[in-house]
Amino acid sequence: MSGAQGAAGVALRAARPLWLWGVAAAVALGAVLGAWRWAGGRRAAKRRGRLQRVGTVLRLTVYPVKSCRGVAVRQAEVTPMGLRSGELRDRFWLVIKEDGHMVTARQEPRLVLITVGSENGHLTLEAPEMKQVCVPVKLPRKNPVRNCRVFGLDIQGRDCGDEVAQWITTFLNSEPYRLVYFEPSMLPRKSKDIINLFRTTDEVAYPDCSPVLIISEASLEDLNTKLEKKVKIENFRPNIFVTDCSAFEEDTWEEILIGDVELKGTVCCARCILTTVNPDTGVLDRKEPLETLKSYRLCDPSERHLYKSSPLFGRYFAVDRTGTIRVGDPVYKMVQ
Template identity: 65%
Template sequence: MGAAGSSALARLGLPARPRPGWLGVAALGLAAVALGAVAWRRTRPGRRRRLQQVGTVARLWIYPVKSCKGVPVSAAECTPLGLLSGHLRDRFWMVIKEDGHMVTARQEPHLVLVSVSHGNNCLVLRAPSMDELVLPNKLPSSNKLHNCRVFGFDINGRDCGDEAAQWFNKFLKTETLRLVQFEMDMKGRESRKIFPAFVQNYQVAYPDSSPVMILSEASLADLNTRLEKKVKMENFRPNIVVTGCDAFEEDTWDELLIGGVEMKKVLACSRCILTTVDPDTGVIDRKEPLETLKSYRLCDPSEKQIYKSSPLFGIYCSVEKIGSLRVGDPVYQMV
């Protein structure tokens, strides 16, 4: 994968392109509190952008191990590679087959029953009828480096050791799995390889497509009015849950400011069979809520080459300016 203008500094968490600072930050904060109103930002001479509040952050989630349970957090740093809280990084660990291909809840639905926590510089994994698995944050450099495959693209992963492999194999009743960790000096998958037609230039570790995924509470509520068996936000695994907006209003958000973080919409989030895995039981339905979403959330025919027959639910975003965000932060659209 070509660097396409990105630098090693960007991969280490520094912004790829500096942006001018905010004008009148104090005035903006006072106006937002007093009026819930509109503020202005000057990005370059002759151009002003309006900040319109479109919602509020209701929940933040980090999913350290791909397809395993998320960890709710009250605040997080938003890096170019996604959310970070303490030593928990979003989708920096992944289960693979011995040949390096990723394994998710699409193939092993019971992965959604594995919970993750952190303590004493270790990652702690728990699952039903299993002893806990304790992994160090930093793995020995002597551990094997795997060439992994995520949706057909190459990315490295450091093997987490035989104990971790045996733990997942025992829980999932197989013999062919390993656990790997992404390290900060590794090269992520590049957006211009994943989405050749799109202009944002960013990298991702083991997430499907982008560093951040956003979904609104109203969109989930709308879907649940159409379902006989209600589903949870956990079926859809967003990083940022927004409240205080209309259903599917997030489809229209192109550029956002949340806390100190600027984000830009990449694409709508196309949904797959993983959404049919019950997060409480690990049972895969293979039909709902996917079939209902397909009945009213397909893309415009002009975008079918991008999304094909997958329904759309939530948005993928790139991180344009790093910073902090927390539950309760206003969500502003930059117009």
């Protein structure tokens, strides 16, 4: 054997164990993935075995800026803190006073006339008789972080800059307002600090209390049979609008499955004067549909400590399993 052949043999023998290790690793990985798929299949089969179809997703809406117009989407990612579509996350932007207190359509009803979108890494805002303004989603670090108050709880937000602040102030013809953005590294609010029935793991940015709100088409139709002037679903701002179920059936859903997303029912949504803001005109009525809802949608006396005198319309859900949901997806109730 020549010196060159001997060297080649030594190199081949040295390489052989590495090659064998690669094969072994591939086999092991395949076994792990197979076991994972098998276990996942068993879980899915078990879940399907106790599912009852209760509806169909009719509409999905993300509300990037609290109290501004929602963005209808065909599909959305459901995260632990609510719906996400691309760079738009549900209620991750908030209008505040200079002292940090939140501003919503309760105080400034014309907020509902601001249309929100996204374009080339920017949040876009449009409103009647106003030029479009753009805000980068990823804000410069030099922008100050502001301390805010949302329903009495402290939370932070990074200031979106003077241009959009002046734009909002001009459109609302109001005292100086600012726009802030909740960055994922910031500390969220605990839903349990707002309503005790939530779990310690349930968290939100700027929503009232919950990452997901669901209302059915039948509930809206039932309400409209009692109103002289019909209202739209935009008066109530749900994330998931469901059809193919009976009126207020959503109140009874404890655990539901949509796509690969699992949601847990928490509390019903106690309604306030925001529902009386006309979504097309930005005019605050202060009476309807709230007064009609109070005539037949008050809580049971045993729950008065929770809802007080507010009527109920829609149900809040927490996120047990994240994933993607689409318009047209069946809604299944998990039956024990």
